[in-house]
Amino acid sequence: MIIVLKPEVTEPQIEHVIQRVESLGLRAHLSRGTYRTIIGVIGDESKLRVAPLEAIPGVASVVPILPPYKLASNEAHPEPSVVEVAGVKIGGGWLAMIAGPCAIESAERMDAIAAAVKKAGANLLRGGAFKPRTSPYAYQGMGEDGLKILRDTGRKHALPVVTEVMDPRRVELVDQYTDMFQIGARNMQNFTLLTEVGQTRKPVLLKRGLSATVKDLLMSAEYILSEGNSQVVLCERGVKGFDPIARNLFDVAAVPATKSLSHLPIIVDPSHATGRPDLIPPCALAGVAAGADGVHIEVHNCPEEALSDGPQALLPEQYAAIARQIRQLAALLGKKISSVNSGNQ
Amino acid sequence: MIIVLKPEVTEPQIEHVIQRVESLGLRAHLSRGTYRTIIGVIGDESKLRVAPLEAIPGVASVVPILPPYKLASNEAHPEPSVVEVAGVKIGGGWLAMIAGPCAIESAERMDAIAAAVKKAGANLLRGGAFKPRTSPYAYQGMGEDGLKILRDTGRKHALPVVTEVMDPRRVELVDQYTDMFQIGARNMQNFTLLTEVGQTRKPVLLKRGLSATVKDLLMSAEYILSEGNSQVVLCERGVKGFDPIARNLFDVAAVPATKSLSHLPIIVDPSHATGRPDLIPPCALAGVAAGADGVHIEVHNCPEEALSDGPQALLPEQYAAIARQIRQLAALLGKKISSVNSGNQ
Amino acid sequence: MIIVLKPEVTEPQIEHVIQRVESLGLRAHLSRGTYRTIIGVIGDESKLRVAPLEAIPGVASVVPILPPYKLASNEAHPEPSVVEVAGVKIGGGWLAMIAGPCAIESAERMDAIAAAVKKAGANLLRGGAFKPRTSPYAYQGMGEDGLKILRDTGRKHALPVVTEVMDPRRVELVDQYTDMFQIGARNMQNFTLLTEVGQTRKPVLLKRGLSATVKDLLMSAEYILSEGNSQVVLCERGVKGFDPIARNLFDVAAVPATKSLSHLPIIVDPSHATGRPDLIPPCALAGVAAGADGVHIEVHNCPEEALSDGPQALLPEQYAAIARQIRQLAALLGKKISSVNSGNQ
């Protein structure tokens, strides 16, 4: 950590800063420049993070050197992590193909969609039983009945399942039915919920918040990791943008940027990132080309009747077409795709 | 609601859209233009909101006319609401002066800060017992011990208190100690939590999320209102911006923009909006000048020892100076400030 | 165009709006709903665009139906355009490979870089002679001497050249040396300059501004097209974002979103979009996967000595590696790449 002092800093102020650094068991290294004086801090930087040095008179700014996320960081774990969801590998060269409807609506519809995406090559089934809806008057999901449908449908088609949990009081319930938890973008900094899923030992799909930096996302992953659950998969699903042409702004560079800092797998969700069916296929390919460890796409067999987010779902035949292209691109890039029936590949 | 059709729409597609509209008990009004054909929908628009018309072939876009927030809307309640927190009025010409430390750290410190802000003219005391921290390694708050300190300090100084609740399982606990709940920016779309505080009958301070539009904020308020709790105060505390010069981007225009749509009071929080002590006083005045119903400022008597957000707190003497200016400006604008001792004013 | 009236609109106000519409030679079609009354306007919508209807009392909002860019629009020109730069085709299935240093620094360096990128498969050479620098104290470019070096180097290596023009007074000068004009992001709405290059008959590479929507970009293209120059190639090079992890936010979805509205080719510039050499290759591939008609990459043989933007340049060997991957991906997607020597392909 480097402490930059103000031009008008006084000697007693410098003394005060140094004493404060040393009182924390660290060493201070003073360096007087032509224009500015700085103090380098030597020792365990994390001790300083709780101490608000910027508030000390004479301090202009404090520049941290080490990342505040330790367990999520590449420095702690130089090899890419592989997260395994009931036999489906994600990361470290393994590409996940997650598909399914936004919301679980009925056993029949779920069965039809699952059959279609399985045939098209998906290896993980998604579906929401508890829906975070902007409006209290919008469809809120089927609850536990939906979870049962999801689990049964997944078993029938040999597809592990992933579903969102929103309420810390329901983590235990959802845990009984799902193979992977999803934490939605709006809950990325719901630290209560992160702590709760961190105490399970089940994989977590953590979606990036709409105004979260990559480092914020890693800090939220750190909440889960620091509870002892190392099975975290990140997901880029668009950030808030200024252009109304798409629902959100798909930040494809976040995929390699995250990998430059962390060992955790990161997938892309072009459905939520764009909100436009015509933009989903090109953005799915872009995500894979940029190095994503998986693609999450919403599929519905009758979007105009969907109870949630119909307009952004692909039809099963559209999904089959893009899944084919993703597989070709994955082959070109040397990526493998887990198949559940045969164990792997 | 207006349904705009694509240039290449076919007659059967138009028929299909009209049937769908009529199947919902609404009337469709077809209008063929030189370039485009549109369908006006007559009847209760909210029925259409659950039906994803954009997904129907031939439909180009759907333009809503009525706001999706009813209870929060000006149309439902044309007069500004006044929310009363244990005798302190907010809204409808009454200005709230909320002050206190970011986190409750000890009874002694809380007492000193409360005495100072009371003397300076604050009429509501804030302090966090449960802290939403980006890092799992940062100080997380004193919990119930902190709540007790807050309540006792508030009683001693005749200041009603407001504190954040993050976990729906703790709403009942926090309810026993506080006069007003705070929902933090990161939890603005934690719908589970909104529903829970909506079921109490205690005032709620709802902070705007960093990437929330004004309408998103009103939709979140609607969650609370629709549970039967009408005591909601909104808070503008900065949105995510691109300029690193301040922590967030203080959206002062959101104050009058919200008032143009809603009867709910809205206050400003220049501490979180800027994160810079030198910007807090000018932004506090700007908020009041723009019509805010209150000002929320973090105050600490030793920022460099604060366990949370020290660098953005004002010293008690700085708070006293800005409180004086706020009172002068309030007088100029004809605003009143509740004083708890004397009941009102 | 649809004119939505306010709930409290009066009959005389409705009359006034209708008269105004009819005074412009258009027909008004009144439709009274349960909650709102609207007026559909039938006829040439562009006549209405100059008339500020929102300012008329009783009008709530005006919803346009037709795009304001005509020549750039897909509706005017349903087939993708192919722009040809001295034999190198861009668009309609042809992929441009543009490479070169940020600034032209000397004939020797330019020659070495050109030889390297030509060998790696580039088919257009870039280099700046006039540099738009944020600081007046930064290197501003070699001027006409640089233009000569660029032209001569391009001829020697059979690479058509593209260079930025910033000053309308220098369009004629630059025209003598270059095969394609570049308009930089900061000048995307320098309408004086757009008009000037619109009056030449030379291809223009128009970069998207940092806060420009896709529609703003098309409106700027329209300035060039409406002067009679139809040879416009668009370029996505990142928009302003909130995450300091990269210089800008690479908006890869803008590629298919632009194609959904316009026939103009659009390329990507991952160098400026990210500002980080390690993010350039994955973002280049992402752009091609999303359907871009070309890739623009800065290459320098000694980035630490570069006079401008050194840190974001690839080394020649890094460029060769990514160019190889781009060709493989282009082959997978069925794209062709012009080679100047053999005329095409």
Added chain:
Amino acid sequence: MIIVLKPEVTEPQIEHVIQRVESLGLRAHLSRGTYRTIIGVIGDESKLRVAPLEAIPGVASVVPILPPYKLASNEAHPEPSVVEVAGVKIGGGWLAMIAGPCAIESAERMDAIAAAVKKAGANLLRGGAFKPRTSPYAYQGMGEDGLKILRDTGRKHALPVVTEVMDPRRVELVDQYTDMFQIGARNMQNFTLLTEVGQTRKPVLLKRGLSATVKDLLMSAEYILSEGNSQVVLCERGVKGFDPIARNLFDVAAVPATKSLSHLPIIVDPSHATGRPDLIPPCALAGVAAGADGVHIEVHNCPEEALSDGPQALLPEQYAAIARQIRQLAALLGKKISSVNSGNQ
């Protein structure tokens, strides 16, 4: 400047960096920490700015200490500057009241508007003769005829005038008619134009670009200042935001943030910042409360007939009302307002 080295940096790489620093005539000060090694650079930091140190292998990041804008900086000029426009003072406690139509449309209309705003207390008259319009089909302004109308109207009503210049070839022409140049937001980084107005000795109103940071704005001011023209007034007029509720996002905190770095006056333009007549008065007051040195408001006597930006103009009576409130607030804050007739106040 501080150079932070990578954890895996080698000794020869450290040597290389030190040599490079010393080759520029600076001193390097090596400091080895527990985790990271840093090099402090002592001497004239501006020499290093042209050298891209981030591109040297082993370098993780480079942290500048001094601002790159020298002439605009507070450090160079600790007292606030007062810019005088034909007798009207701006800055250093003097508040400018700039008003007028978006575009000059006719001598009669200009005269009526000027008479009204003069009566309401405006002390500078604005009006555009050359309009930067997003669409090539929109009204582009009256040109030199408009300039004549503006000058004559200003003289008649004893109001100095300000008008936009867009084309560097017309700086000389505009100079003959105006008392102050305006550089629009879209041209904030049109360095050619900045250099040109920098070579005149007439005050310049420099508007902040929609994606410009405060430091970018100061760097653009530096272009003008470094040409020898010290008469620069900055203007906050909204940045690009994500909420469609207003045209732009009024960044009121930019006013005190700019003042913390620079001696230059800064005014606010709530008309362009919000684009909504109902938001202009509260945002005008907010700007003054935050410390702005002036308020720029568009006024039109018949917005529905305005040829440009009609919907965002205030009516003369609305302007008179807000001007009255601004004067009251200015008095409260101890600000003075120049009146041209009497010289000063």
